[in-house]
Structure formats: C-alpha cells, structure tokens
Amino acid sequence: MTDDENTLDRLFQNYRAACPEIEPGALFMPRLWQRIEARQGFAPVFEHLTRLFASAAAAVCLLLLVLNLVSTPQNSLAGESYTDALVAQNNAEQTYYSEATLITPPSVRSAAAVHH
Amino acid sequence: MLVEQELIEKARTGDAAAFNQVVLAYRRRILATISRLIGRPEDVEDVAQEVFVRLYYSLDQLRTAEVFEPWLYRLTINASYDYLRRIKRRRESRMADLSEQQVLAADSLAGGKQQRDETEKSRVREFMNALFQHVSEQDRLLLTLKEVEGLSLKELEGIYGIKENALKVRLFRARQRVLKAYQTALANGKL
Numbered sequence: 001m002t003d004d005e006n007t008l009d010r011l012f013q014n015y016r017a018a019c020p021e022i023e024p025g026a027l028f029m030p031r032l033w034q035r036i037e038a039r040q041g042f043a044p045v046f047e048h049l050t051r052l053f054a055s056a057a058a059a060v061c062l063l064l065l066v067l068n069l070v071s072t073p074q075n076s077l078a079g080e081s082y083t084d085a086l087v088a089q090n091n092a093e094q095t096y097y098s099e100a101t102l103i104t105p106p107s108v109r110s111a112a113a114v115h116h
Numbered sequence: 117m118l119v120e121q122e123l124i125e126k127a128r129t130g131d132a133a134a135f136n137q138v139v140l141a142y143r144r145r146i147l148a149t150i151s152r153l154i155g156r157p158e159d160v161e162d163v164a165q166e167v168f169v170r171l172y173y174s175l176d177q178l179r180t181a182e183v184f185e186p187w188l189y190r191l192t193i194n195a196s197y198d199y200l201r202r203i204k205r206r207r208e209s210r211m212a213d214l215s216e217q218q219v220l221a222a223d224s225l226a227g228g229k230q231q232r233d234e235t236e237k238s239r240v241r242e243f244m245n246a247l248f249q250h251v252s253e254q255d256r257l258l259l260t261l262k263e264v265e266g267l268s269l270k271e272l273e274g275i276y277g278i279k280e281n282a283l284k285v286r287l288f289r290a291r292q293r294v295l296k297a298y299q300t301a302l303a304n305g306k307l
Contacts, residue, residue, distance in 0.1 A: 032139065
C-alpha cells in the first residue's frame, strides 16, 4: 500500500469522525407521521386516476380491435402464397391465350393452314 | 437485530404502534449512516424521514422479517442516492467551491476551540465531498459504506445483491478515482 493510499484511509477515518452523530429532534416522529399521512392522502387520488386511465386505455384498445376486425376486407388474396399467385397468373395467361385463339376469324385460320 | 422479528411482522400487517417502535429503535442508526453517506448534517433528518416513509409504504413487500436490516439499508442507500442527485442538480455554491484562501479566512474568523473544531470538521466533510465528486453517486455510497461505515464485503453483498468479486472491482475503481482526485488536489496545493 502506498503512502497516498494510507493517507486516503486516514482521510476516510477523519471523515467518519467529522460526520456528527445526529440526535433525532423532538419533532422527528410527529413530522414523520405528517409525511406518511400527507402521502396517504395523495395515494388514493393517484390510484383512482391510474385506474381511470387504465380502464380508458383498455376500452380504446377494445374499440380499435373491433373496428379493425369489422373494416378488414374478406380478401382471400391476403393469405395467398407465392406459388398460389403464380398459378393464378398462369391461369389468367392461358385464358387470355385461349380467348385470343377462339376469337380469330375462321377465314384467317384456313388461310394460315394453306400457308403451312 | 435491534427489534424482535415479531414486531416487524406486526408492523408489516399495518400495526402503527409496532411501526412506531421499529422507527424508534432504528432511527439513530439510520441518522448516523445517512450523516456519513451524504456528509451534510443539515439535511440528515429530512433524508431519514424519507427512508421511514418509504419503509412504511413498502413494508408489506418484505419477504421475511429476517432480511429486514439489509432491506432497510437498501432503502437508506436509495434515499441518500436520490438526495445526492438532487443536490448535484441544484449546484449550490458551497464551501467546497471556494478557494483555499477563503476557507482559511473562514477558519480564522471562527472563534473559540469548539467552534474551531466544528469548522475543521466541516472542512474535512467538504473536502471529502469535493473528492467524491470524481465518482458517481452510486460509487460514492458504496465506497462510504465500505471505507467509512465499515461494512464487510459480505454485508454489502447482502445489501446490493451483487457478487463479492464484482463489488471488489467497483470498489477498487472508485478508490482509484478518489485517490487520483486527492493527488491532484495535493499537487494543486488545495490541502
């Protein structure tokens, strides 16, 4: 241990000696009970307000939940997977192709056959 | 324990007379501890009352009467910590901020031996308060409990719920910082 550390230890001891032993005043207990009662008076008001706020928050949450459920469109696409989307797109293309084939006039089709 | 466990159990159930007795038994010890923790005699009683108010409102959370004393210490440390943070914010102009010449002038003004003793004690307290400015409030309290209050590492472990080795490391670092501040004060001739 260095000299400085010894000095620091002495300083701590001196500090202990320099801190007076405080005698509790005559009004210590009455003041303590006053403070306890003052906080007791405030506690129920705070508790009431907290409960009120918690109830209001719960009601708002419930309302938002209901609104959310009601307003959500019943769209089957919402839960669609990537492969489902691909299949749907493929079907749409096939339909378009077959429709295009069907609406080709018969004269055009026979001309194309002769050409081949 | 300064009181019987039954008395603490009674106080836990809301018996005001039992609580009163517990306060009467412990108030001197708590006042002495706070006096060393905060180093400002004028505010000790106020902080002690805050400790007992917190005790009153949290006594029902105490698991068993056996752990009452470490728990009361914890409340004392927390209230002292809150106080130290509050006064740090206020940044009052105190003796510690004055130059050495001003302190010496204040000394010379003091008459009589008793008054001189009191001035010297005040000077020691303020000097230590100035050194403690170099560590956090938590470390100041920990250091004071160990070095000034004389608590063992085992007792501190019970109060803080931290492993002994971790406490040793924190104490070592805090001590080093205070030591460095002391050496700086020494080099600047503030002693």
